[in-house]
Amino acid sequence: MPxxxxxxxxxxxxxxxxxxxxxxxWAVATAYHLVIVSLDSQPHHLPWDQVEHGSWNAEERVFRxxxxxxxxxxxxxxxxxxxxxxxxxxxxxxxxARALRQRVEAALVHSAVTTLPSGQxxxxxxxxDPNGILYSVTSPPHHQVAGTEDEEALRELERQTRSTVxxxxx
Numbered sequence: 126m127p128x129x130x131x132x133x134x135x136x137x138x139x140x141x142x143x144x145x146x147x148x149x150x151w152a153v154a155t156a157y158h159l160v161i162v163s164l165d166s167q168p169h170h171l172p173w174d175q176v177e178h179g180s181w182n183a184e185e186r187v188f189r190x191x192x193x194x195x196x197x198x199x200x201x202x203x204x205x206x207x208x209x210x211x212x213x214x215x216x217x218x219x220x221x222a223r224a225l226r227q228r229v230e231a232a233l234v235h236s237a238v239t240t241l242p243s244g245q246x247x248x249x250x251x252x253x254d255p256n257g258i259l260y261s262v263t264s265p266p267h268h269q270v271a272g273t274e275d276e277e278a279l280r281e282l283e284r285q286t287r288s289t290v291x292x293x294x295x
Contacts, residue, residue, distance in 0.1 A: 133162040140224035148207045154224035157255040174232040174252040193262045237286045242274040249286040
């Protein structure tokens, strides 16, 4: 990663991968955030607890990060290689993929899945934010569940999930 971009990351870097063909934008995995740094903009920090799931498609060379709460998916297109000092250098994503997986898993404390009365699959999870604070989320979020029976079942799933890790039941 170019030094000018590395200096934009104010946390210890665990791994990084270029996400532009010209090497002007990189995704950096730190202990607490996925940081996107670019020559064109300020760094963007995505806390790991806001990532529900990550996947790698080797054929497309794309990481897809599904965010909690139904937020927009993050897509990171990694080039096969970069030109550096007049030569082509292949990009190996192994270290970045490993760091991404470890950090997403570290933010997840406990999760449970159920089928709601309507047949919709739902989950509740307890997550740890960058400050170590535990909180719960559901998928789908409560406001997206239709029907009283589904809402009650989702609330019960969240209560059980919170109870399992000792969080107050609300």
